Amino acid sequence: MLKLKTLLLIGFTALTIATSIETQAQTPTETHTLGQYEVKIPDWSKITWDNLPPVQQPGYLSIPPELIAKFGYDPSRSWSAGQKVDSVVMLGDVEDALKMSSLSLEDISAIVALDSKLTLKDLGLMQWQTPKTLVKAIPTLGNLDISQVPPIYDLFTQVAEGKRGLGERGKLGEIAQDNWPGAKSNRPNRNSTKIAASGNISQILESNPRAANTPLGKLDLSRYPIKSVPFLTQTQLARFLGWQQSYINQVPGLNKVPFDKMPQPINTGFNVIGIASLVLGKAENGDTTVGSNYFISGSINRSSATVPVACESRKECSYMELGDLAGQQGELYGKRWASGSSQKVKGGFGLLGKVNGGREPTGRLVYGSAFKVVLTGVNESKGTADFGLFFRICANIPFQGKTCTPYFIGPVPWMPVSENELVILGTQ
Template identity: 35%
Template sequence: MSYRDVLIKESENLTMSDNNSLRKDEMKEQELPQFIYQEPEEFAPKPLTISYPLLPTPAFKEEKIFLPYTNLTDQQVAICFKMPTSDRVITPASKLAPRKNTFKQQKQKENLDRMQFLMLAGLIASIAVHGLVKYWGKFNISSLFMEKVVAQSIPASEQPIPTIYVNGIPTPDWNQITFRSLKFSGSGNSDVPVPETPIPGLKTTRIWNEGQGLSEVMELGDFEGIFGIEELALQKIADFAGIELANLPLSDFQTLQWQTLTDLVAAIPELGEISIDSIAPLADLASSVTGQLLSGSVSSVIENYPDLAVAQLGEYISLSDYSLTSIPNIEQVALKEFSNWQSTVINGIPGLENIPFSYLSNVPVPDFSFIGNVDLPLNANEANRSRSISGSNQAGFNVSCVSPCAHIELSGNNNLTGAQWISGKDQKNIKGGFGLLKVMNGGKEPTGRHPYGSSFKQVIWDVQEAKGDVTTAMFFRKCHRGIPDLGCSPYFIGPVVYFTYHEKDPMALGLPILIP
């Protein structure tokens, strides 16, 4: 009997239930007819159509059976019937032998894969060659192939800050640098413009003195989106610094000075469900504002006592009387969740000033896309310098100098030789800043460059022509982004001592570079 005859004969032997309908619970998978095809070395035919004239519709209809081209010796063959959607029985084909690729098909696939790989490799190579041809002579791309990058720590006595040399270029050793260790070498101050809508915690002046650490002057908002500080919680910072928060007073967390009950619940939602009389500092706050001993959840107290909802903690209680962990879960919340976290001074976060920069998620990375050598340090007697590559983000980086114009002339490739980086100690009135805060320091900043990004500005400071030396300094800015967005001031908060260079020393210039 042929394969087709077997299938048709067995289909005619199927019977239906009394009500002429086939139900899923009456026809299990194991009850389906099973066949063993006994003719060895043959392959299943192409898809065929079987009619079931004895079976009523719509339970069964004409159905096509698709079977793979494979040897069916000792294999089970299953017939699939077309049923209504609700009662359909699905017989898996997992027991059927998989279709095998022929040798010819396998070779075709291998050839196709090889061709795709070669096409991709050729595309990448052509892009690389195009880049080298286009930018050769403008950028120091050749150094990536011709020089071995060598990083070496050097004694602190040779540079004013911990330093690592990369191919002779000094870069900060962020493993040894903290906000506290960076010191101001000069003093200054500026008023902070106040927006129409008051911002709790916003300080109206920025003052710094020689010898102060950066941590005593700079605020979290000054580095928003740069170091990732705002993403950290108090506990994470404490772990980095190796301190126990339970041993510290609540006053060490400066941000709490201007927080209200509403602010705290917004930052720590679970706090709203806790009874206020079980949280000592909040219970005392409620008593000081209302003159009553309140109970009930913090959220209910906020709803029933509007004056208490907007009362700032630092105005009504002495935060130094309580442990830092006396407010539940305060140490687990990211700093950015607290109201106006931007106005918190660096040393107002326990342990933050002593954490090496390398512990933070983002640290300033030098831009080595353009490197020059200190060719000639020239003193303030110089004037009318027009091949400048220094300036500001607002004024551009080709700000010429009339007089005085102490500067360094650079060398490198043909385009760079003779370019001038003007001293910011002489040229200090370059336009800078944006937003409301741009008016600070009269809207001016010293000329310089940003080879380390927006976290600070590198400025040529003292030029000693006789010795062939030049010192540089770091300048910072005040920022307050978010709502409301006050923008950023010019880079005028400084100087903080930075690297010293000698004649012929290489230095990272970064981008942009446009040489007049």
């Protein structure tokens, strides 16, 4: 069991949300009619990681070595205001929500066009793969002759050269002889060029652990076409070591896959809709007579459900008051969505739950657990409410399960709402 002192070594950023986001989201939308109202809902067939607005606030996460060992990879990162979301969010953060690791490059190419000149450098996770982990991810590689996989051949050559200082054509031969079948007396001369260009990859890996465990990033991966590793494009991302720490933009084409084409498509959130009746600004305070049953905003529990949280008594509490399409008898009538600029609530769970002081802006899971929708500020004089998306960092610890930070990466500008317009609340 890790001590609390260790947990406090995890870095966090202080979270401040502007009451108004100047660059409003230009979100592709569809218009639907509900009675006398029209509602604009996100057009998920046109929304991708690539066209989401940038993150508005900087931040970082620094994981101590003892936790990195538990995770099996390093989820540490930092980001700047104005940085694109696809360069901040890693695959492991949203795995439960979207299942992107089940995709292969071939799957992605069936949805969006990929550059025909892709190299191994374009697939970011290749830099920390080794010949050993590559064969584990793509078992068929092990049966091939090493000359059929140029990156592995060249890596073994490079390691051999550094270890034994062999000549240009004899350097792999020195390594390959270690696994050459037959008695020593039957082995070819160690300077043979034939042996340098042949050998079963699995056998060579077993006999040469140093080269087998050397990262491919030691090579200039931009020199190798993506198809220089046979079967690579047909292999699911989840089969590669440390796929979780790959940023979304490090997988060719993935940031251009629409959210409705994900292996687990985005939740449309269209089940529950309310009316934005009134927005009230910073002059409003929490009231002991207005309990959590009056609120639809709050924290997110381990089961990815929104748990309503009331504003603290006598503390600032700007909010949006809702109406119900069914009138005063409706369940949403008079309910409040508090602003994340006024209220911070408990967030996260497990080892990463201490990040950002264990707090996140109040809000709702409207479209599933990939991000939290937060009311970032209201303009009472104009009768408008601004929204933003917040993301979190998640990891799975072997034998312990999932752990997540609070939703503290953001805000990413989202669809604003005006009084007397409909607002999407999710499926709860």
